[in-house]
Amino acid sequence: MEHAGNVVLDxxxxxxxxxxxxxxxxxxxxxxxxxxxxxxxxxxxxxxALIKPNELTLGLAEIGAIFLLFTVGLETKPxxxxxxxxxxxxxxxxxxxxxxxxxFFYMRVIDHSMIESIFVGAAMVATSVGITARVLADAGVxxxxxxxxxxxxxxxxxxxxxxxxxxVSSLSSGKVNYLSLGIVAGEAIGFSLLIxxxxxRVVGRLRPAVARLRARNAxxxxxxxxxxxxxxxxxxxxxxxxxxxxxxxxxLADHSEQYRLQxxxxxxxxxxxxxxxxxxxxxxxxxxxxxxxxxxxxxxVCVLAILSKLIGCGLGALKLGYRxxxxxxxxxxxxxxxxxxxxxxxxxxxxxxxxxxxxxxxxSIMTTIFAPPVLRLVLPKRDEEPAKx
Amino acid sequence: MEHAGNVVLDxxxxxxxxxxxxxxxxxxxxxxxxxxxxxxxxxxxxxxALIKPNELTLGLAEIGAIFLLFTVGLETKPxxxxxxxxxxxxxxxxxxxxxxxxxFFYMRVIDHSMIESIFVGAAMVATSVGITARVLADAGVxxxxxxxxxxxxxxxxxxxxxxxxxxVSSLSSGKVNYLSLGIVAGEAIGFSLLIxxxxxRVVGRLRPAVARLRARNAxxxxxxxxxxxxxxxxxxxxxxxxxxxxxxxxxLADHSEQYRLQxxxxxxxxxxxxxxxxxxxxxxxxxxxxxxxxxxxxxxVCVLAILSKLIGCGLGALKLGYRxxxxxxxxxxxxxxxxxxxxxxxxxxxxxxxxxxxxxxxxSIMTTIFAPPVLRLVLPKRDEEPAKx
Numbered sequence: 001m002e003h004a005g006n007v008v009l010d011x012x013x014x015x016x017x018x019x020x021x022x023x024x025x026x027x028x029x030x031x032x033x034x035x036x037x038x039x040x041x042x043x044x045x046x047x048x049a050l051i052k053p054n055e056l057t058l059g060l061a062e063i064g065a066i067f068l069l070f071t072v073g074l075e076t077k078p079x080x081x082x083x084x085x086x087x088x089x090x091x092x093x094x095x096x097x098x099x100x101x102x103x104f105f106y107m108r109v110i111d112h113s114m115i116e117s118i119f120v121g122a123a124m125v126a127t128s129v130g131i132t133a134r135v136l137a138d139a140g141v142x143x144x145x146x147x148x149x150x151x152x153x154x155x156x157x158x159x160x161x162x163x164x165x166x167x168v169s170s171l172s173s174g175k176v177n178y179l180s181l182g183i184v185a186g187e188a189i190g191f192s193l194l195i196x197x198x199x200x201r202v203v204g205r206l207r208p209a210v211a212r213l214r215a216r217n218a219x220x221x222x223x224x225x226x227x228x229x230x231x232x233x234x235x236x237x238x239x240x241x242x243x244x245x246x247x248x249x250x251x252l253a254d255h256s257e258q259y260r261l262q263x264x265x266x267x268x269x270x271x272x273x274x275x276x277x278x279x280x281x282x283x284x285x286x287x288x289x290x291x292x293x294x295x296x297x298x299x300x301v302c303v304l305a306i307l308s309k310l311i312g313c314g315l316g317a318l319k320l321g322y323r324x325x326x327x328x329x330x331x332x333x334x335x336x337x338x339x340x341x342x343x344x345x346x347x348x349x350x351x352x353x354x355x356x357x358x359x360x361x362x363x364s365i366m367t368t369i370f371a372p373p374v375l376r377l378v379l380p381k382r383d384e385e386p387a388k389x
Numbered sequence: 390m391e392h393a394g395n396v397v398l399d400x401x402x403x404x405x406x407x408x409x410x411x412x413x414x415x416x417x418x419x420x421x422x423x424x425x426x427x428x429x430x431x432x433x434x435x436x437x438a439l440i441k442p443n444e445l446t447l448g449l450a451e452i453g454a455i456f457l458l459f460t461v462g463l464e465t466k467p468x469x470x471x472x473x474x475x476x477x478x479x480x481x482x483x484x485x486x487x488x489x490x491x492x493f494f495y496m497r498v499i500d501h502s503m504i505e506s507i508f509v510g511a512a513m514v515a516t517s518v519g520i521t522a523r524v525l526a527d528a529g530v531x532x533x534x535x536x537x538x539x540x541x542x543x544x545x546x547x548x549x550x551x552x553x554x555x556x557v558s559s560l561s562s563g564k565v566n567y568l569s570l571g572i573v574a575g576e577a578i579g580f581s582l583l584i585x586x587x588x589x590r591v592v593g594r595l596r597p598a599v600a601r602l603r604a605r606n607a608x609x610x611x612x613x614x615x616x617x618x619x620x621x622x623x624x625x626x627x628x629x630x631x632x633x634x635x636x637x638x639x640x641l642a643d644h645s646e647q648y649r650l651q652x653x654x655x656x657x658x659x660x661x662x663x664x665x666x667x668x669x670x671x672x673x674x675x676x677x678x679x680x681x682x683x684x685x686x687x688x689x690v691c692v693l694a695i696l697s698k699l700i701g702c703g704l705g706a707l708k709l710g711y712r713x714x715x716x717x718x719x720x721x722x723x724x725x726x727x728x729x730x731x732x733x734x735x736x737x738x739x740x741x742x743x744x745x746x747x748x749x750x751x752x753s754i755m756t757t758i759f760a761p762p763v764l765r766l767v768l769p770k771r772d773e774e775p776a777k778x
């Protein structure tokens with residue numbers, strides 16, 4: 001009974017706290033997701049210490065992120081993503097090269113080791129599309145060309161980020177194995193392109209089989225199985241699970257209306273996603289900021305992380321005009337959970353100091369908190385531009 | 390990354406395995422929920438050993454049960470439940486007294502200790518309404534008078550079961566404290582009646598405040614907060630969390646259509662409930678059946694558990710005619726997770742032997758597997774009786 005009580009108490013605090021601050025932030029015209037992050041910081045170990053990450057809440061956060069990207073995928077038709085393919089690639093590549101270079105050289109200049117410098121550079125590469133996707137969805141502009149460039153670039157970005165992460169992991173063991181690195185990269189790119197080009201067609205072929213199923217709401221159950229299955233495949237290939245969830249949504253997007261998949265997946269996402277964002281906030285350790293000189297390094301790394309993505313990705317999207325280039329650059333700024341994964345990998349491999357871990361953690365969170373309100377300021381108003389192009 | 394892979398693998402195996410066997414069982418005209426239980430036995434430690442209960446999957450199962458009872462509550466209007474109040478009380482009381490007496494005396498006859506006999510009797514008292522509710526929902530008869538008697542009796546039954554559980558827990562510490570026992574029972578009964586009579590009215594009063602909220606789908610978020618909040622209150626009072634979830638659904642049932650709560654809560658339940666049923670199956674340890682004489686005791690306890698509920702509850706509902714009395718008796722047979730909670734409490738308090746723990750576990754599972762297919766055989770056909778009375 002005590003265990004059950006603790007489980008329900010954690011869920012209640014995280015969900016109610018997140019939703020309460022989300023509402024407060026909405027009232028001040030700030031993104032709801034920042035409210036949920038702040039709720040996590042307040043409820044977490046640094047301040048009230050009412051919640052702390054455990055196996056259950058971390059698992060719920062993971063499932064929340066999976067459903068978040070799944071619903072984003074469901075709203076993204078493959079055809080639309082392919083239309084922006086070249087520009088998205090350019091945005092992603094410039095948004096990887098510039099942040100890595102800037103982060104690496106800054107850390108070398110202030111006399112950090114080669115490995116630590118590569119590690120900080122690698123953490124600055126990642127993009128957490130989940131948070132931007134939520135801001136875009138809240139603003140009702142998910143179907144615009146600009147949003148599609150961001151989502152497409154984020155997918156490519158994650159593939160590139162995965163390669164960089166593989167390099168960092170192999171560095172710690174002494175040397176880079178170019179062959180296995182090439183295999184991992186090839187698998188990841190091949191997997192994504194395969195689903196992008198053929199996923200929707202395969203799902204279409206299964207229509208008669210789905211119609212014969214007896215279970216209630218069988219199409220939704222099957223879509224969840226596909227989502228979990230591709231998430232699992234992503235993890236085995238070496239990418240984040242959320243990439244597979246996004247690809248599953250993509251493969252189902254053309255059939256979403258027929259099977260009422262969005263109506264079914266959205267409530268699950270709305271229940272689970274707050275656990276992801278609240279826990280992201282709860283992982284902030286405010287005490288670790290007391291180290292001398294650390295604040296300065298954090299400020300510089302944060303500024304460089306923001307500017308390098310803004311300029312790199314913005315340059316890649318300049319053809320769409322200054323305004324959309326700015327929006328795309330800002331949309332790519334949040335590092336979120338992807339930066340945190342890099343930080344966790346570095347700490348586990350014992351290649352970086354605790355201080356650098358704190359820097360990367362702070363950078364992930366600051367870019368995540370910074371981008372949404374600014375992005376919101378420059379997004380088109382709901383009535384200025386129609387949501388459905 | 391490895392951790393994320395394990396999490397997603399567990400989810401995939403449990404969800405896909407459960408849904409696959411649910412479909413197979415549906416094809417043989419058996420309840421889907423038994424398919425999910427069998428999937429758990431096959432995937433669990435006894436056979437394939439592909440999944441095992443851990444903090445995350447146990448937590449998901451708990452949330453699954455909470456959402457299951459929440460959606461059942463959403464479909465139960467308080468007025469309808471009050472209409473069957475007296476009969477439900479009679480069904481519940483006879484369904485508690487007879488199983489306890491039968492279980493207690495049988496164990497005494499085969500020479501078990503006083504405490505072990507009380508413990509087995511207590512485990513035979515509980516009713517797991519979740520499984521029956523799913524069978525009733527699948528058959529489309531949730532709104533019939535018979536279904537309402539079962540749901541009402543199960544609520545009262547859980548309150549009585551909680552009192553019996555409190556007695557068992559206090560027995561292990563030497564003596565029964567009648568005063569604290571009375572306080573716990575009074576709180577539980579008062580809490581349930583309070584929400585039954587006033588919950589719906591309070592929710593109605595909040596309508597203008599809900600209309601002013603800015604967040605997307607704010608009514609659903611609020612309903613989840615109420616569900617988790619009342620679940621938490623139930624745990625603190627000493628009842629199972631699912632009772633609070635059911636009461637929250639009950640308080641919201643009159644407003645469910647206006648806020649589209651069922652459309653939102655159902656997909657969450659459909660995603661999470663399979664984890665509850667699959668894990669219930671995964672907790673079966675087939676190896677522990679090797680003890681000499683244990684099979685005989687299990688068979689006897691199972692037969693007595695089924696007959697005593699069937700006769701006790703059936704007698705209470707005889708006024709509705711033999712057919713509905715039989716349905717109600719069968720609907721009250723599954724002990725499910727409530728029996729398992731009693732078993733776990735007994736084992737933790739070290740008042741009972743491992744063998745008796747196995748007996749109670751087997752009884753909980755056998756009654757749960759036995760009742761749904763038999764109940765399904767005697768339920769009215771969808772076209773024989775209109776679903777909405």
